[in-house]
Amino acid sequence: MKFGVSPSPFIWWRGLEEFVNWISEVESCGYDGVYIPDHYDLPFPGAPSNELVETWTTLAYIAARTKNLRVGSMVSPLPRYLPSQLAKIIAHVDVLSRGRVTMGVGAGWYREEFVNYSPQGVYEEPRVRVERVEEGLQVMIKLWTEERATFRGKYYKLEGAVLLPKPVQKPHPPIWSGGFGPRMLRISAKYCNGLLVRARPRPITPEQLGYGLPPEEYGEKVRKVRKYLRDYGRSEEGFTFAILDWMPEDKERIKDVVKVLEKYVDHGCRYYIVEIPLKQPLRNGRYIELVRAFAREVMPSFC
Numbered sequence: 001m002k003f004g005v006s007p008s009p010f011i012w013w014r015g016l017e018e019f020v021n022w023i024s025e026v027e028s029c030g031y032d033g034v035y036i037p038d039h040y041d042l043p044f045p046g047a048p049s050n051e052l053v054e055t056w057t058t059l060a061y062i063a064a065r066t067k068n069l070r071v072g073s074m075v076s077p078l079p080r081y082l083p084s085q086l087a088k089i090i091a092h093v094d095v096l097s098r099g100r101v102t103m104g105v106g107a108g109w110y111r112e113e114f115v116n117y118s119p120q121g122v123y124e125e126p127r128v129r130v131e132r133v134e135e136g137l138q139v140m141i142k143l144w145t146e147e148r149a150t151f152r153g154k155y156y157k158l159e160g161a162v163l164l165p166k167p168v169q170k171p172h173p174p175i176w177s178g179g180f181g182p183r184m185l186r187i188s189a190k191y192c193n194g195l196l197v198r199a200r201p202r203p204i205t206p207e208q209l210g211y212g213l214p215p216e217e218y219g220e221k222v223r224k225v226r227k228y229l230r231d232y233g234r235s236e237e238g239f240t241f242a243i244l245d246w247m248p249e250d251k252e253r254i255k256d257v258v259k260v261l262e263k264y265v266d267h268g269c270r271y272y273i274v275e276i277p278l279k280q281p282l283r284n285g286r287y288i289e290l291v292r293a294f295a296r297e298v299m300p301s302f303c
Helices: 016-028 055-065 083-096 113-117 126-145 182-191 216-229 251-266 286-297
Strands: 002-006 033-036 071-075 101-106 149-152 157-161 176-178 194-198 238-246 271-275
Touching: 002 182, 016 251, 033 101, 055 071, 055 083, 055 126, 055 238, 083 101, 083 126, 083 238, 126 149, 126 157, 126 182, 149 251, 176 182, 182 194, 182 216, 194 216, 194 271, 216 238, 216 251, 238 251, 251 271
Parallel strands: 002 033, 002 271, 033 071, 071 101, 101 176, 176 194, 194 238, 238 271
Antiparallel strands: 149 157
16 A cells, blocks of 8 residues: 645645645655646635646656655646647656656546636537547657657647657556546546546535545446456556545544545555645644654554
């Protein structure tokens, strides 16, 4: 079992030094990686602000301040990007981090982000966004693995495109899918190296973040992906089944996470990303207190 941590996408620190201290603490506590939600615009009810980090810039900074931590998105809405441009960004972060990138990918869900920040400038229906995810992954994998990439799809095209430098990780950085609908599960098995889904609904803004898979449903998704991997002639070895779950702010309740996690482990989970609460501002040192408490109360039970 490996553990990652997901900080709030909202800028919660009051000074850069506070953020740097938190990064150092995460690495020293033995977490495997830092995974940041990828949003440009997220003013939903209950959010602390709309002041958001730029995910891949921040991940590059974290990589520069650490030696062993993996860095990844959770998850990048691929239809909001031009896939070839995102492929270039991720390849370069992989080079700068010396091969520590994990790319989380999804279809996106927040309308205003697509209207204001996507190349197409519209929020397309789910079917189209999923189609863009599949084509986008094909584009990115081609650019990462081929000397000159040519692709002609419904949404994207390449004509002898060259992407250099290539990522350090071969054949490319791990791709984790954040989608668990029927078609996304097949896409996950065909193109990706992991499945990352939310375990339980967050205790805030249920109208926006109310989805989550209980252990039995999570296990069913795991079984389907395993079947699809066999269908595509791929091995389950190297494929990561992960979950994201929120951390109680009360340190006395953090140990209760062990009971929850045990159920997901029984259904195939091998990577747990703990999500730190969104509330802002947290009092001085609170983020450090929380990552220490989780590392002390939860991680030893599974290591």
